[in-house]
Amino acid sequence: MIEGTDIMNATRSTDVARREREAPTRYPMSLIVLHWLIAFGIIAMLAIGLYMVGLPRGLPxxxxxxxxxxxxxxxxxxxxxxxxxxxxxxxxxxxxxMRAWQRAAASATQVLLYVSMIAMPVTGYLGSSFNTYGTRFWGLLLPKWGWDDKPIREFWFGIHEIAAWIFIVLIALHVAGAIKHQLIDRDGLLRRMLP
Structure with a gap:
């Protein structure tokens, strides 16, 4: 005889299987466009950041x-x-x-990428809040959250720099994972994010 909980569990697993079959295999176009805009913007940001720190002070x-x-x-x-x-x-x-460890690694990398995408601009903005110049957003001077204070500024910019290197490693892992899925596993994972 089938117990009531067995029927509920069977119904639940049927619902999960149905949702997985009906789930879209690709991201919506809005997320695809945002992904690539953000990706190219981040690559540009990291390249500019690494280049400009090597420039001499006082250069216009x-x-x-x-x-x-x-x-x-x-x-x-x-x-x-x-x-x-x-x-x-x-x-x-x-x-x-995919294997459980791969799923966990993908999830952890994704979360850490989002943390980096938030930590980078926040630490940069806070660092800029503790100098005399502040932050201009396409020419518009934004409010400062601090005063001219070199030790605090260097603290936030130090975190900004460390976060940038961590971010670069995470991006390399993300790209390597996408390439592995495309060329080795051939499971169509990359197709989800292509226009």
Missing amino acids: FKATLINFHKSLGLTIFLLVLIRIGVLMVSGRPPLPP
Whole structure:
């Protein structure tokens, strides 16, 4: 005789299987566009950031580059917030079958990428809040959250720099994982994010 809980469990697993079959295999176009805009923006940000720290102080071009870096960083930050909102509403397609450790690694990398995408602009903005120049967002002077204080500024910029290197490692892992799934596993994972 089948117990009531057995019927409920069978119904639940049938519902889960049906939802997985009906789940989209690709991200919605809005998330695809946001993903690639953010990805190219982040690559540009990291390249500019690494280049400008090697420039000598007082170079007029360096000040222009720093302001561009700040504006682009805050624009990417806003796009990331929009992407998080869209993702919460639309959800994400299920991952293809993979080992539990791979699923855990993919999930951890994804979370850490989002943490980095938020930590980078926040630490950069806080560092800029503790100098005399502040932050200009495409020419508009934003409110400062501090005063001119070199030790505090260096603290936030130190975290910003460490976060940048961690971010670079995470991006390399993310890209390596996508390439592995495309070329070795051939499971169509990359197709989910292609227009």
